[in-house]
Amino acid sequence: MISALDLLDQPPLTPDEYGVLEAGLTRLVGGERDIVLVQAEAILALEAIAASIAARGRRAVNVVTGPYGRLFGHWLRRGGAEVVDLETAFDEVVTADAVATALAQHRPDILAIVHAEAATGGTNPIAKIAALARDAGVVTVLDSVSAVGAEPVRAAEWGIDLVAIGGQKSLAAPPSPSAVAVSPRAWEFIEANPAAPRMSSLSLLDWRDGWLRSDRSTIPGLPSWLDSRAFIAAIERIEAEGIDAVHLRHRRAAAASVAGFAALGLSPWQRRAEARAPIVTTVRLPERGAAGDGAWGGILTAGVAGPEGSFFRVNHYGRAAALEPVLDALVRAGAALDAPAGARRDAESAATAAWEQAR
Numbered sequence: 001m002i003s004a005l006d007l008l009d010q011p012p013l014t015p016d017e018y019g020v021l022e023a024g025l026t027r028l029v030g031g032e033r034d035i036v037l038v039q040a041e042a043i044l045a046l047e048a049i050a051a052s053i054a055a056r057g058r059r060a061v062n063v064v065t066g067p068y069g070r071l072f073g074h075w076l077r078r079g080g081a082e083v084v085d086l087e088t089a090f091d092e093v094v095t096a097d098a099v100a101t102a103l104a105q106h107r108p109d110i111l112a113i114v115h116a117e118a119a120t121g122g123t124n125p126i127a128k129i130a131a132l133a134r135d136a137g138v139v140t141v142l143d144s145v146s147a148v149g150a151e152p153v154r155a156a157e158w159g160i161d162l163v164a165i166g167g168q169k170s171l172a173a174p175p176s177p178s179a180v181a182v183s184p185r186a187w188e189f190i191e192a193n194p195a196a197p198r199m200s201s202l203s204l205l206d207w208r209d210g211w212l213r214s215d216r217s218t219i220p221g222l223p224s225w226l227d228s229r230a231f232i233a234a235i236e237r238i239e240a241e242g243i244d245a246v247h248l249r250h251r252r253a254a255a256a257s258v259a260g261f262a263a264l265g266l267s268p269w270q271r272r273a274e275a276r277a278p279i280v281t282t283v284r285l286p287e288r289g290a291a292g293d294g295a296w297g298g299i300l301t302a303g304v305a306g307p308e309g310s311f312f313r314v315n316h317y318g319r320a321a322a323l324e325p326v327l328d329a330l331v332r333a334g335a336a337l338d339a340p341a342g343a344r345r346d347a348e349s350a351a352t353a354a355w356e357q358a359r
């Protein structure tokens, strides 16, 4: 364990290190994208995207399958865009058909969607939706803050224009800096927007001109060197394990969770199996006798209850995408729900078997 004192007195980040971080993030979204690093948690990266593309006269279809989509729609409207929210119940994800219909009906300039939803345990069918968006010629925004590291993100192959990236979920990196992966078409779209922020912390254009298109000898502002170095180390750790192996670890943790909680008599809150995210498994609480929040701990947290009923979250992302944290979660839930000893044993073996079988 390093001492906190070792964190002190480090030299500022060099342009070369900045480049290493940018290159690592580019690889994580499938290459061929500029990376704008945002010296804050990913919420600011998302707000910067919205502020940069929103304008009076621009139309957006904003898919809302959880709380982050609502927030994004709010920022687009604040920027003057005309926004149609395509909202699902949060225990479901959107279908490609529903997106196709909305694109045909509203003919938007922008399609915004969240990839994997940490808050609901759902994951949207992005590859299919991206193909529709490409055919419709819309600028697409993808919030992959929690998905990146847990499932493939292929911005260039899918034709996604703006991808928000965060470290704190599946990448097991610090929450800041966050990043935006930008396509050439997105740069044109932002440049054509007279309302796109300049001289602002929300400005993507400032970073393009002040850094990406500069001689790259001086990083504008002062990037957080501790967090940036930790982020580089997190990417190196992932690449040493292999990104496919990291994805598999997330799928295994999800399969183990679903199987283990089923043995405790609990069902996934996300209704359709193919909609379940590899980052978080949400588990429906029985109508009556739901355990209180105080019972949770480890990777278990209370879900934010809505009209779809109450649930809890098994946050098996990042380093917690492993069998032990899932087994620990089953022990905690078994105790909190006062499950019979037999069911608790079954839960452990079902989770272990599902972990081993998942591909």
Ligand SMILES: *Cc1c(COP(=O)(O)O)cnc(C)c1O
Pocket: 041, 042, 043, 068, 114, 115, 116, 117, 118, 119, 143, 144, 145, 146, 166, 168, 169
């Ligand atoms: C976690 C997450 C974010 C970042 O939000 P915080 O709650 O501030 O960590 C953004 N989008 C999605 C989809 C997320 O899961």
